[in-house]
Amino acid sequence: MRIYYISFHYLVKKTITVLLVILAAFLAFKIIQYNLFKPAVSNFQPIYQGSARQKKIALTCNVVWGEEYIPQMLDILKKKNVKMTFFMGGKWVRDFPDLTKEIARFHELGNHSYSHPHPTFITKAENINEIKKTEQAVYETTNIITRLYAPPYGEFNKTVLEAAGESGYKTILWSIDTRDWQRPSPDVIVRRVIDKAHNGAIVLLHPTEPTVKALPVLIERLEKMGYRLTTVSEVLGIR
Secondary structure (H helix, E strand, O other): HHHHHHHHHHHHHHHHHHHHHHHHHHHHHHHHHHHHOOOOOOOOOOOOOOOOOEEEEEEEEOOOOOOOHHHHHHHHHHHHOOOOEEEEEEEHHOOOOOHHHHHHHHHHHHHHHOOOOOHHHHHHHHHHHHHHHHOOOOOOHHOOOOOOOOOHHHHHHEEEEEEHOOOOOOOEEOOOOOOOHHHOOOHHHHHHOOOOOOOOOOEEOOOOOHHHHHHHHHHHHHHHHEEEEHHHHHHHHHO
């Protein structure tokens, strides 16, 4: 009987130990998951839209690919006399300096990191490096110092917000997402914006073929609704 008792006691103790290890691993995983994916409280907060008191909308374009469509976008914007904000990928700026200069002649430039990493998966120092490398690339190409930061994939947490804020940047997101990177039809892109249009809206676009086709229609429709299309800085009232 004593041998049976010792074996049973050992089994219970071993089972409890295993369960505690599993519980500790699960809690550690949840803590890591929380820190990586849940936006944390920070003194620096993301901006989704501008003032609701003025009938203005900012069109934005994240530029890390799609160089073949940029000239067409610029032509349309010039004909329509519309300025917008282009968030530039630093590596793209290095690869296409002439196109970057063309954009900068009429439009506002923002910062969209250098290599387009998932910013919540890298350290604050690495985030700052991504921002500063892009800032340097844009400045050396255009003599413009960027001060607006659009984090890649729209991802952020406390680390990302602090990296941007401590680098002298406002973190810019959007209030209307066209999801044009999925390449829907131009009509879908237009409808996604028109249906949600509001004062101070920030609209997210990318340089795609359907976006180019949608752009003139989108501009005309918004202007008929009484909106003035301008830059992020202007809808935020910082310029």
